[in-house]
Amino acid sequence: MFIVYVKIKVKAGDGGNGCLSFRREKYVPLGGPDGGDGGKGGDIIIEADSNINTLIDLRYHKSYKAERGKHGEGNNKTGRSGKDRVIKVPVGTIIKKNGILIGDLTEDCQRVVVAIGGRGGKGNARFATSTNRAPRKFEKGQKGEEAFIELELKILADVGLVGYPNAGKSTLLSVISAAKPKIADYPFTTIEPMVGIVKYRDYKSFSVADIPGLIEGAHKGKGLGIKFLKHIERTKVLLFLIESIKKNPYSEYSSLLKELELFNNKLVKKPRILVLTKVDITPFRKKIFDVDIPVVEISSVTGKGLKKLKDTIWSELVKTKGKEEK
Ligand SMILES: Nc1nc2c(ncn2[C@@H]2O[C@H](COP(=O)(O)OP(=O)(O)OP(=O)(O)O)[C@@H](O)[C@H]2O)c(=O)[nH]1
Ligand SMILES: [Mg+2]
The missing domain is CATH 2.70.210.12 (GTP1/OBG domain)
Known part of the structure; x- marks a missing residue:
């Protein structure tokens, strides 16, 4: 609980x-x-x-x-x-x-x-x-x-992880921070939010909140995700995690976005990064993404893309800081 x-x-x-x-x-x-x-x-x-x-x-x-x-x-x-x-x-x-x-x-x-x-x-x-x-x-x-x-x-994190169940959110948190979330090959493994601190370069760090997976209809109360969505209202940047093995990751991304928007349209105004997960098990295919946000491919197993992801998160966070101070 x-x-x-x-x-x-x-x-x-x-x-x-x-x-x-x-x-x-x-x-x-x-x-x-x-x-x-x-x-x-x-x-x-x-x-x-x-x-x-x-x-x-x-x-x-x-x-x-x-x-x-x-x-x-x-x-x-x-x-x-x-x-x-x-x-x-x-x-x-x-x-x-x-x-x-x-x-x-x-x-x-x-x-x-x-x-x-x-x-x-x-x-x-x-x-x-x-x-x-x-x-x-x-x-x-x-x-x-x-x-x-x-x-x-009140959960206080710079970055929120959103995605469908099994997308690899908790695994990502476990490899970029010292947090030890439960990870398993079935949906709704995460039932409580968890925050981890990610060390970035020498003395910098940012915090990341992992929340339970969302499903279609979450905004109407389906699944577990809905009541945790309010915890990411206070984050500055959202990571959308999509399994790259999915046939059409793009449609997954847009339905996830829709779900968030239906819950609270302020969420979709936050800067976001699209993260394609598990690229170690995805056969190579042509890039099909045409979105106006940063896209990073990662594997939490091999470590591919994690450095680039941290750099991208950091630069988005720095941008939001500039806006806050204005
Ligand atoms: N091959 C491979 N498997 C991964 C990777 N990341 C996660 N997995 C596996 O995917 C499954 C789901 O991972 P989780 O991190 O629990 O997924 P989640 O998004 O937190 O899932 P929920 O908590 O249910 O929403 C686990 O079996 C992980 O071992 C990856 O980069 N490569
Ligand atoms: Mg999880």
Whole structure:
């Protein structure tokens, strides 16, 4: 199940109490105060992780607590801080705290502290003054923050893969990124969207979303694809994957285009690239494509065309960037 919304309860760790203690040493009958401070309670942190694709784990585990700080001890020993609790969520998760938007995790490893751990209390050593050398005063630790956190996932990818079932979408994602989607020789292998990050040249990268295959009539709710089409509404470039072994790849392409248009005509206004897949098993034939968009032939098995495909995607993405900035 592809979960797009969950509400969880979080409680940061309480601060440790300060300590009330006096030095006890041989030959020093009245030692000074030496109660250490309590440690800080752990924070609750939400972190984006590109290896996670759904919020499903959070649906089964709805309450999170961070460790409390340890109490201070004699001999001026400060209590250890409580460990932070890190909750991992997919990239593209939006975070609301008590109903207010506090974060939009758009990059891997990005973090938001959603509940702050309580400060540790001061030990009595801190309260010594010239007039009160033996204070009995110390503080309790502060309570850790509690909150309700709402998490909403909207797939956030630069590129969306569309195509009929079995076109080779997941296989492509698996060879150009570190994502490990399920691949099999039957239709509707993919039942949940998945995003992979593609490294491009030195420090560049872009993200690609694989969605379930579409079939004719998808816009009316046939098959699985329809409810996932909305996830590619936010992509910048669409790849249309068509099996090159098909008798007439061109008609496949135009019916796919029609399907998208019927669902939401904004989708067909996005820049698109036509990708002919599985060329390793297709006998050579004359090019029959006459379209005004880039066409790239690939094989995810031999690697043919993959470099060219990445270059083409990148140049389309760069063009959309120029438009956004205008
Ligand atoms: N020979 C060859 N087979 C491929 C290639 N790409 C994918 N396949 C095979 O085609 C079948 C379908 O691949 P998938 O990647 O699961 O296809 P999909 O488009 O994700 O399919 P759905 O998730 O059902 O929509 C698998 O058996 C793959 O091994 C390729 O480049 N060459
Ligand atoms: Mg698939």
